Amino acid sequence: MNQFAISAANLVKEFKVNKHVVTAVNGLSLQVAPGETFGLIGPDGAGKTTTTRVILGLLSRTSGESSVLGFDSMNDMYQIRERVGYIAQQFSLPPNLTVMENMLFFAGVHSVDAEEQKKRIPELLAFAGLSEFSNRLAGKLSGGMKKKLALACSLIHEPQVVMLDEPTLGVDPVSRREFWNLLGNLRAEKGLTIFICTPYMDEAERCTRVGLIYEGKLIVDDSPANIKRVIPGHLLEFTPSDFSSALKLCNEMNGVLEVQTYGEKLHVFVDDVLKCKTQIEDALASQGIAYDHLREIEVRMEEAFISLIRRQKESVEQNEMIGEVR
Amino acid sequence: MSAEPFTARNHELPILIQNLTKRFGDFTAVDNVSFNVQSGEVFGWLGPNGAGKTTTIRMLLGLIKPTSGNAFVLGFDSATQTKLVHANVGYMSQQFTLYSDLTAMQNIRFYGGVHGLSSDELRQRIAEIIRTAGLEGRENTLTGSLSGGWKQRLALGCAIVHHPKVVFLDEPTAGVDPISRRQFWELIYQMAKEGVTVLVTTHYMDEAELCQRVGFITGGKLVALDSVSQLKQTQMRGQVLEIGASDPEKAMRILKAAQLNGRIPFDEVALYGAQIHAVMPDAQKYKEAIQRLLMGEDVQVSSIERVAPTLEDVFISSVKAPAAIV
Ligand SMILES: Nc1ncnc2c1ncn2[C@@H]1O[C@H](COP(=O)(O)OP(=O)(O)OP(=O)(O)O)[C@@H](O)[C@H]1O
Ligand SMILES: Nc1ncnc2c1ncn2[C@@H]1O[C@H](COP(=O)(O)OP(=O)(O)OP(=O)(O)O)[C@@H](O)[C@H]1O
Ligand SMILES: [Mg+2]
Ligand SMILES: [Mg+2]
Numbered sequence: 285m286n287q288f289a290i291s292a293a294n295l296v297k298e299f300k301v302n303k304h305v306v307t308a309v310n311g312l313s314l315q316v317a318p319g320e321t322f323g324l325i326g327p328d329g330a331g332k333t334t335t336t337r338v339i340l341g342l343l344s345r346t347s348g349e350s351s352v353l354g355f356d357s358m359n360d361m362y363q364i365r366e367r368v369g370y371i372a373q374q375f376s377l378p379p380n381l382t383v384m385e386n387m388l389f390f391a392g393v394h395s396v397d398a399e400e401q402k403k404r405i406p407e408l409l410a411f412a413g414l415s416e417f418s419n420r421l422a423g424k425l426s427g428g429m430k431k432k433l434a435l436a437c438s439l440i441h442e443p444q445v446v447m448l449d450e451p452t453l454g455v456d457p458v459s460r461r462e463f464w465n466l467l468g469n470l471r472a473e474k475g476l477t478i479f480i481c482t483p484y485m486d487e488a489e490r491c492t493r494v495g496l497i498y499e500g501k502l503i504v505d506d507s508p509a510n511i512k513r514v515i516p517g518h519l520l521e522f523t524p525s526d527f528s529s530a531l532k533l534c535n536e537m538n539g540v541l542e543v544q545t546y547g548e549k550l551h552v553f554v555d556d557v558l559k560c561k562t563q564i565e566d567a568l569a570s571q572g573i574a575y576d577h578l579r580e581i582e583v584r585m586e587e588a589f590i591s592l593i594r595r596q597k598e599s600v601e602q603n604e605m606i607g608e609v610r
Numbered sequence: 611m612s613a614e615p616f617t618a619r620n621h622e623l624p625i626l627i628q629n630l631t632k633r634f635g636d637f638t639a640v641d642n643v644s645f646n647v648q649s650g651e652v653f654g655w656l657g658p659n660g661a662g663k664t665t666t667i668r669m670l671l672g673l674i675k676p677t678s679g680n681a682f683v684l685g686f687d688s689a690t691q692t693k694l695v696h697a698n699v700g701y702m703s704q705q706f707t708l709y710s711d712l713t714a715m716q717n718i719r720f721y722g723g724v725h726g727l728s729s730d731e732l733r734q735r736i737a738e739i740i741r742t743a744g745l746e747g748r749e750n751t752l753t754g755s756l757s758g759g760w761k762q763r764l765a766l767g768c769a770i771v772h773h774p775k776v777v778f779l780d781e782p783t784a785g786v787d788p789i790s791r792r793q794f795w796e797l798i799y800q801m802a803k804e805g806v807t808v809l810v811t812t813h814y815m816d817e818a819e820l821c822q823r824v825g826f827i828t829g830g831k832l833v834a835l836d837s838v839s840q841l842k843q844t845q846m847r848g849q850v851l852e853i854g855a856s857d858p859e860k861a862m863r864i865l866k867a868a869q870l871n872g873r874i875p876f877d878e879v880a881l882y883g884a885q886i887h888a889v890m891p892d893a894q895k896y897k898e899a900i901q902r903l904l905m906g907e908d909v910q911v912s913s914i915e916r917v918a919p920t921l922e923d924v925f926i927s928s929v930k931a932p933a934a935i936v
Contacts, residue, residue: 301752327787327789328758328759328763329756329757330757333757333758374758413660425660426660426663428658428660431659453784453785454659455659456657456658456813457813457926458926458929459658460813461880483759483785483791489883508884547816547819577917577918582854582884582913584883586788586883589788589789593789
């Protein structure tokens with residue numbers, strides 16, 4: 285037995301496609317302690333879903349080790365399933381069962397006794413905002429409502445560990461907050477261990493630790509605060525009246541390390557806040573570009589993600605160039 | 611021609627909805643909604659899960675018939691001139707609808723063929739779409755084994771393969787990474803510049819900020835309809851204080867308690883990434899009290915200032931208690 289809730293060491297997963305091999309997970313190691321909330325983030329196709337499914341034992345691994353609560357992914361699948369709640373990225377609930385029938389079905393699968401069912405099902409339905417729709421067929425729920433029902437079903441057996449693959453996809457902003465509050469409560473009250481893949485960087489922010497996966501490898505594994513600290517420079521934010529001119533102007537400016545777009549705002553990483561703020565103000569004024577709310581803000585995971593991926597890509601390209609020169 | 615008496619103006623409008631209502635049994639999913647979208651406009655169709663967004667789009671596409679009221683696309687009556695509507699629009703549905711057992715390229719070819727593209731046009735479009743979707747090297751991968759984010763990119767490509775004049779995108783960016791999210795929006799804007807009209811739903815409020823106009827629907831009713839900047843003025847009943855704290859989760863608990871016991875009249879306190887957004891009638895008045903309260907419980911306050919509301923603040927405010935009925 286090891287002391288980790290989830291662990292993987294040098295995990296490799298290859299898919300054979302036609303005649304060639306796709307390496308979806310490429311020597312990945314991670315460890316999640318009990319009670320931790322671990323967020324797995326990374327670009328589309330980086331290997332998040334595959335990693336999750338291999339750890340759960342739903343896909344066989346090509347090599348390496350992986351386990352959940354000390355149970356081996358390949359050999360102890362049954363033990364794992366009993367103790368873990370899982371939501372697949374692309375799931376489907378039985379569409380011809382009603383909301384209530386779905387809950388009862390999952391409760392049955394996990395042998396939740398009748399007393400417990402009576403208590404938990406109403407709680408979970410209320411959390412999912414589905415109490416008044418308990419007789420509606422799952423197939424007739426809206427996209428987000430289906431997702432919430434899946435969440436409720438995955439928590440019915442009070443698992444010790446949940447592995448959630450993009451659980452809040454299509455869930456509205458208010459419910460997304462409620463979902464995270466619920467996870468927070470479960471963590472505080474029951475010591476639930478949470479492993480979550482997410483494309484939402486504000487959710488990554490709420491994890492105790494975040495792993496950034498890139499082409500099947502974990503390239504960063506740290507707390508959100510430490511990850512953000514690694515990004516060089518300070519961050520200025522403003523809303524220009526003329527977006528593309530302002531973007532160009534910042535890109536060409538001395539002391540600007542990186543420029544990102546965020547909605548209608550520009551995010552500019554600079555080496556020196558005072559110097560660059562004045563520079564930007566002057567340049568905008570001289571080009572007659574109006575702007576709003578130019579100020580320093582704290583770096584968030586959203587900016588950190590973009591910056592880290594950008595630098596990773598650049599370093600891969602640079603290595604390729606060095607290789608070619610040689 | 612439809613029997614509906616529509617005026618010349620209707621013809622010019624890419625999207626026109628008049629008193630549209632849809633009931634399923636005795637449940638009203640869309641309740642007397644009216645709005646229109648101008649040519650070349652990017653219109654955000656927003657609201658919580660189950661609000662009626664997808665149902666509205668399905669009526670615009672003629673996939674389901676309204677219980678009462680009318681939907682017109684490019685002057686065609688969606689209910690009676692469905693074929694003409696389909697020939698001129700692109701639709702990316704919330705549910706994944708590509709063929710899993712076709713390769714990425716075969717899917718594009720299939721959708722191009724359905725819309726009657728010549729083989730020359732097809733060849734060109736396939737190359738363009740593969741490139742914009744970043745699917746180079748994956749042309750021959752079975753769509754079913756593409757990752758979730760890549761499927762979304764391909765689905766967007768297939769929806770616009772025939773250069774439609776009006777495009778309906780139902781949560782196009784659900785599950786795509788932060789970098790490709792930005793690329794999706796660049797593409798949406800590129801299309802709009804070329805005169806394409808876009809109606810888009812999303813649960814990412816930072817993206818919705820990019821729409822020229824947005825409509826908020828909740829419980830089937832249109833509750834707000836305006837430009838983003840106008841909505842921020844008319845829909846927010848309160849001011850937003852942004853708080854940076856050493857321990858955001860603890861700070862949240864303290865502020866929530868203060869809200870409950872009425873010590874500070876917060877309308878809303880919510881985590882916003884690593885920061886806290888607190889909404890209250892008079893931010894300036896309570897700023898110091900909040901700071902003292904947090905410091906008193908050993909939470910360091912790194913920043914506390916009034917900020918302009920984000921669309922997410924507005925969303926929460928509108929959905930909780932609709933202020934204006936359009
Ligand atoms: N069954 C399969 N057969 C072949 N290749 C596969 C299969 N499943 C996944 N892949 C490939 O493995 C890689 C990783 O995919 P995975 O779904 O794990 O990515 P992801 O990080 O979850 O992406 P997303 O954020 O878009 O969901 C991709 O190249 C994908 O095409
Ligand atoms: N065929 C149907 N029969 C019964 N009810 C339906 C049917 N289709 C939709 N509904 C209900 O209509 C309401 C609106 O659903 P719709 O899919 O339009 O929501 P939405 O705003 O798109 O939500 P989401 O953000 O979750 O996608 C929901 O309560 C849904 O359950
Ligand atoms: Mg995935
Ligand atoms: Mg929908």
